[in-house]
Amino acid sequence: MYVAVKGGERAIENAHAWLAEERRGDKSIAELGIAQIREQMKLAVDRVMAEGSLYDPDLAALAIKQARGDLIEAIFLIRAYRTTLPRFGASQPVDTGAMACDRRISATFKDLPGGQVLGPTFDYTHRLLDFKLAADGEVPKAPQRDAAAGDVPHVTDFLNREGLIEEAPQDDTDPPDLTREPLEVPADRALRLQALARADEGFTLGLAYSTQRGYARNHAFVGELRIGAVSVEMDIPELGFAIEIGEVALTECETVNQFKGSKTEPPQFTRGYGLVFGQTERKAISMALVDRALRWEELGEDDVGAPAQDAEFVLYHADNIQATGFLEHIKLPHYVDFQSELELVRKLRCEAGADQAQEAAE
Template sequence: MYVAVKGGERAIENAHGWLAEARRGDATVPDLAVDQIREQLALAVDRVMAEGSLYDPDLAALALKQARGDVVEAVFLIRAFRTTLPRFGASAPLDTGAAQIIRRISATYKDAPGGQVLGPTFDYTHRLLDFGLAESATPAPAPEAPSSLGAVPHILSHLGEEGLIQPEREGGAEVPDLTRAPLEFPASRPLRLQALARGDEGFLLSLAYSTQRGYGRNHAFIGELRIGHVRVSAYLPELGFEIDFAEILLTECETVNQFQGSKSEPAQFTRGYGLVFGQSERKAISMALVDRALRTRELGEDTGSAPAQDEEFVLSHCDNIQSSGFLEHIKLPHYVDFQAELELIRKLRRRAMPEAAQ
């Protein structure tokens, strides 16, 4: 129960004013523009879009500015805005095989079919601070347009041609929409993937790391990690065909895992899958590892007791908005609750130590 605090409204208004002043910082320093955040803090923008379930780089950059760089708060702002948007329909399934690739690597094939494309990555940098970035900004040279690779097939499709990897099941029941219906258990794999796609990157990273350290059957290889621009289309009944209406940047990861087979299925590889808005490699890989860890029951493996294999544990705690909301609500007034606990402790002490009470 919350109680009214005298002067509370005025205090809140003053706190909001102070927040705006703190957000602006030193007024002698030029204000940070939204387009600067969008272009130069692109990975943070991509994370906000992914966990906010809304692909709009400008809004994600605005949310980061408003949140003073707090990614979780920015995700909260995007999620709240998303609820105000009308829903016109659903897009057709994305064809990531037709993506315009900017990065594509495989840890399973040295000479990957279609070639390895390193793209923009921190993987080979020395992780030394570049103090040149602290100098006054100078106009950047016009970037050269990267050559297009065209459609590049998925690397794991070559394993599929030999029957060496379990095929993905297509069709079947209608895919549920996590944004329109509450999460229920047991959850189907499509529903799990939706929850993981908007889950907190840090939480999923910790779970994925735990599977690599032995807390779960998950010794994986990265079959393919690709980043590229994918067209989004929708079927219009009025026209009778699909039209492209957008192009988005996605990161996709497919991992390869061992599987011993069963009486009905021969030994073959299985896969974990991750798909994330923007360039979010760490999140996509983490998602793929956790996805595979959650498939133990459907693959007939021992479920074990590893946290990453516990569907309810993972999916109930991976959403940073739900987690932070429940955690941060304890900052709000709980005077009545605490007074009740305080009186209970005093009563117990009086019963246990009557002499001291006198």
């Protein structure tokens, strides 16, 4: 039987009109501007850029406003917008060694060249609500000190004199791109890193935590965590040379992981890598742990059947837009599907009833 599904237009229009009104909230309260969101909800903006996979703070702030603060909805809006943009090209790989670091810490080496720079961190705060923020308060100026000039070297660069840490030799293979070709497994590390960089923070965190709790434990230390700005360079065909086309804020996490050696590799420290748009350190650390867990095969480790080792499981469930799209579609009208299921159950019950009547009669 066909069930008519026309007739919702008026209801939908009215629902969206009410949505717009609810988005605005109480009109006696000042409306939020995009610049206010960009400047004061910066870490939400950073998350939307990272998982939306498009670096543009103004667009991310607009998406957050439009989505009423629902960050996955905002990420959805950014992903949809992204598909409308013509691609001018790809940048040269960013040089995180030349990052202008706001923050740079190592949990493994106390006295590293360049020092432990805390930056604007929540660490060491007491996590007590600050009621001064509820009142309009002047913010005191952050103290300044003379900074040393020059780039801050990566911890692994100077640590590896003994050769105890796995190297990451330079390679210029053109990487696969999951926005151009559907993601398929087996996926090489470049493809996994792309998927993880835009993966849901919560999902990545949960998987990373599972490795710490013993599901493919890989004994990770944060060798280095750095947050700051890097220049983006791109070759410009009409000029015939590369220029910097802008600057992005990134969070980079490098783990060093205890490794007893395997059939193919000597005992050494291995590495996991996280690189994410914006100030997003929880995500970057999580990414590094999951990256390391997924490398079990190339390092000759055993597959212990842990979720974080299963590339197909991780990569196919890490994208919150794919996940939410499929999950949320089940709330949309399925009247016809359900009608056929209903008919089927009725028929089965009818047959079962007939069988029972038959048995009783015998």
